[in-house]
Amino acid sequence: MLYVFFGYFLTRPSGFLIQELLDSLGTVDKAPEESLRRTGFWIGALERLLIFFFVTSGSLASIGFLLAAKSVFRFGDLRASQDRMRTEYVLLGTLLRFGLALGASALCLYLSSLWNTVV
Numbered sequence: 029m030l031y032v033f034f035g036y037f038l039t040r041p042s043g044f045l046i047q048e049l050l051d052s053l054g055t056v057d058k059a060p061e062e063s064l065r066r067t068g069f070w071i072g073a074l075e076r077l078l079i080f081f082f083v084t085s086g087s088l089a090s091i092g093f094l095l096a097a098k099s100v101f102r103f104g105d106l107r108a109s110q111d112r113m114r115t116e117y118v119l120l121g122t123l124l125r126f127g128l129a130l131g132a133s134a135l136c137l138y139l140s141s142l143w144n145t146v147v
Contacts, residue, residue, distance in 0.1 A: 030143070031084065034136040038076040038129055043069050050088060072121070076129040083133035091126075098122065112127050 047069075075094065133138060139147040 030140055034132050035080060038080050038132055039073040042076060042128050042132070043073055046072065046121065046128065049124060050121055053117075054113070054122070061102060068121075072125050075125050076132075079126060079129035080133045080136070083130065084137060089095060091130075095122075095126070 075098070078094055079091055082088065082094070
């Protein structure tokens with residue numbers, strides 16, 4: 029049940045939390061017209077769930093692979109746009125997503141270990 033709670037938290041509530049934090053920093057053109065609707069929200073949710081799965085299953089090297097794959101895909105977009113604010117927005121969003129997912133995963137593992145020692 030604990031894993032389900034943290035899995036849910038890493039989709040909707042944390043997505044809104046990250047969005048509010050980023051919006052408080054200022055405005056940036058988030059989605060070009062040729063982008064799908066709410067794609068960033070779903071990509072972020074999947075990233076956080078993958079990180080949660082990787083940490084809780086002990087596959088920490090996979091997190092590095094995920095970060096490297098995202099960097100490769102984003103590098104061309106960010107370099108071509110030459111928009112420093114957008115680059116900072118994407119980098120900050122990525123770091124917030126990864127940090128939140130790692131923290132939630134660590135907390136989940138800690139609470140799970142406490143539960144196992146009590147039961």
